[in-house]
Amino acid sequence: xxxxxxxxxxxxxxxxxxxxxxxxxxxxxxxxxxxxxxxxxxxxxxxxxxxxxxxxxxxxxxxxxxxxxxxxxxxxxxxxxxxxxxxxxxxxxxxxxxxxxxxxxxxxxxxxxxxxxxxxxxxxxxxxxxxxxxxxxxxxxxxxxxxxxxxxxxxxxxxxxxxxxxxxxxxxxxxxxxxxxxxxxxxxxxxxxxxxxxxxxxxxxxxxxxxxxxxxxxxxxxxxxxxxxxxxxxxxxxxxxxxxxxx
Amino acid sequence: xxxxxxxxxxxxxxxxxxxxxxxxxxxxxxxxxxxxxxxxxxxxxxxxxxxxxxxxxxxxxxxxxxxxxxxxxxxxxxxxxxxxxxxxxxxxxxxxxxxxxxxxxxxxxxxxxxxxxxxxxxxxxxxxxxxxxxxxxxxxxxxxxxxxxxxxxxxxxxxxxxxxxxxxxxxxxxxxxxxxxxxxxxxxxxxxxxxxxxxxxxxxxxxxxxxxxxxxxxxxxxxxxxxxxxxxxxxxxxxxxxxxxxx
DNA sequence: CCGTCGGGTTGACGTGGATCAAACGCAGGG
DNA sequence: CCCTGCGTTTGATCCACGTCAACCCGACGG
Numbered sequence: 266x267x268x269x270x271x272x273x274x275x276x277x278x279x280x281x282x283x284x285x286x287x288x289x290x291x292x293x294x295x296x297x298x299x300x301x302x303x304x305x306x307x308x309x310x311x312x313x314x315x316x317x318x319x320x321x322x323x324x325x326x327x328x329x330x331x332x333x334x335x336x337x338x339x340x341x342x343x344x345x346x347x348x349x350x351x352x353x354x355x356x357x358x359x360x361x362x363x364x365x366x367x368x369x370x371x372x373x374x375x376x377x378x379x380x381x382x383x384x385x386x387x388x389x390x391x392x393x394x395x396x397x398x399x400x401x402x403x404x405x406x407x408x409x410x411x412x413x414x415x416x417x418x419x420x421x422x423x424x425x426x427x428x429x430x431x432x433x434x435x436x437x438x439x440x441x442x443x444x445x446x447x448x449x450x451x452x453x454x455x456x457x458x459x460x461x462x463x464x465x466x467x468x469x470x471x472x473x474x475x476x477x478x479x480x481x482x483x484x485x486x487x488x489x490x491x492x493x494x495x496x497x498x499x500x501x502x503x504x505x506x507x508x509x510x511x512x
Numbered sequence: 513x514x515x516x517x518x519x520x521x522x523x524x525x526x527x528x529x530x531x532x533x534x535x536x537x538x539x540x541x542x543x544x545x546x547x548x549x550x551x552x553x554x555x556x557x558x559x560x561x562x563x564x565x566x567x568x569x570x571x572x573x574x575x576x577x578x579x580x581x582x583x584x585x586x587x588x589x590x591x592x593x594x595x596x597x598x599x600x601x602x603x604x605x606x607x608x609x610x611x612x613x614x615x616x617x618x619x620x621x622x623x624x625x626x627x628x629x630x631x632x633x634x635x636x637x638x639x640x641x642x643x644x645x646x647x648x649x650x651x652x653x654x655x656x657x658x659x660x661x662x663x664x665x666x667x668x669x670x671x672x673x674x675x676x677x678x679x680x681x682x683x684x685x686x687x688x689x690x691x692x693x694x695x696x697x698x699x700x701x702x703x704x705x706x707x708x709x710x711x712x713x714x715x716x717x718x719x720x721x722x723x724x725x726x727x728x729x730x731x732x733x734x735x736x737x738x739x740x741x742x743x744x745x746x747x748x749x750x751x752x753x754x755x756x757x758x759x
Numbered sequence: 760c761c762g763t764c765g766g767g768t769t770g771a772c773g774t775g776g777a778t779c780a781a782a783c784g785c786a787g788g789g
Numbered sequence: 790c791c792c793t794g795c796g797t798t799t800g801a802t803c804c805a806c807g808t809c810a811a812c813c814c815g816a817c818g819g
Contacts, residue, residue, distance in 0.1 A: 347755055350670075401645070405641060418665035423597075427597045469672060477768085492767080721777075727798075
């Protein structure tokens with residue numbers, strides 16, 4: 266696998282930033298903090314990094330120092346094993362945290378790649394631990410975020426272990442829809458930032474199967490699909506498909 | 513599904529306990545703590561619970577208050593969705609923590625069930641947060657444990673998403689072997705505490721497939737299997753099978 | 760304008776594991 | 790001792806998804 270220009274690049278811009286006037290503060294780490302606590306958090310989030318589509322935020326094997334909050338843009342994380350197989354473990358959007366997997370061994374265990382031009386806030390982890398020893402709310406919120414990641418992963422395990430192809434895709438789309446909605450975007454119409462192949466990798470399916478499922482959903486009038494542009498026409502239908510089925 | 517005696521029972525014995533003289537302190541939360549810190553931890557781990565095989569430690573939907581450290585015995589956790597499908601999300605043995613999934617919403621999101629007579633230490637979570645604000649090492653260690661759970665889940669996602677049946681079982685057995693070894697037991701010979709069905713649920717396979725894979729491993733002289741008693745005859749062979757294959 | 764290229768769609772076919780079904784074997788109870 | 794029941798094994802068949810291959814289509818460059 267040759268290193269192309271994008272994967273080789275790790276350069277990025279650094280911008281001064283502050284949580285206290287970030288419009289994501291209701292979505293991100295600062296949730297529920299008092300104004301004076303928020304000010305302390307400002308000192309913590311020292312740098313902002315800009316990444317172009319295809320850039321690596323970090324790579325498996327790199328030393329872990331910071332976690333990252335997505336300020337804008339869209340990421341995927343993936344793990345790969347010796348024999349070449351790989352799997353997308355998640356897609357991260359605005360306000361979500363990246364890098365939690367690195368805490369355990371002080372080494373990142375997956376790659377994080379920008380799927381579109383993006384910005385992240387880097388949060389040095391030792392600072393975060395320091396500050397969360399002072400601010401209960403921050404500590405508790407951080408624990409909740411980690412726990413939520415575990416719960417999310419269990420959901421994916423469920424999906425991979427028990428659902429069939431179309432159920433998986435329906436679950437995936439409904440989840441995306443949900444998350445766009447929470448960010449003030451239309452839950453019914455959005456652009457996929459990832460390829461069919463990346464969706465397949467996440468869902469444990471081949472891209473052809475994903476493509477066929479999209480086509481079938483269109484025939485069933487559940488979706489309108491134009492390349493990566495998705496419009497959900499029948500949310501209930503998708504939900505039913507997700508739980509119902511299974512002979 | 514009728515509630516039988518075992519599933520209905522939630523009663524348990526309570527025993528006074530102390531981390532400072534627990535022989536698991538190198539495996540469990542106390543890792544790396546100084547003696548005086550250890551003493552503080554003793555106050556925190558207030559109660560020990562005994563469970564019989566089949567007892568629920570907690571159930572999905574119950575209010576989350578404590579995490580639990582397995583002192584002896586063996587557990588499984590599983591999630592289930594409306595339509596009746598369920599999936600085992602993990603097996604926990606001595607020194608491992610249970611209940612981390614409950615932190616995010618203050619409600620347990622899975623069931624934890626003893627697969628043999630077991631004992632756990634209950635650790636009230638708010639106390640743990642309090643103490644980890646005082647003891648850096650404890651705080652950091654706890655974060656590592658949560659992170660390790662995330663990494664583990666990614667491994668399972670990888671397994672479910674990309675491996676075929678025999679690779680999954682090989683990976684599963686090698687993982688168990690590893691964990692028994694870390695606890696001072698033979699890595700080559702052990703008893704499975706779970707049924708073929710539970711293994712299958714965890715690995716995203718049907719019990720028949722698990723059974724056939726066991727039989728095939730025996731033919732290949734990789735294992736000796738007598739019901740739930742497993743002896744690994746060829747670790748390297750299992751490892752090769754795990755990574756190698758794939759046309 | 761056309762040629763190329765990468766991602767996506769669609770079709771034909773093969774297969775790994777699910778499903779269905781029968782039989783086995785150990786454990787527990789009478 | 791035999792009967793019963795559950796977990797497991799094993800076999801026969803089926804089908805969802807993977808594989809392989811052709812083709813489409815919008816983007817981009819010359």
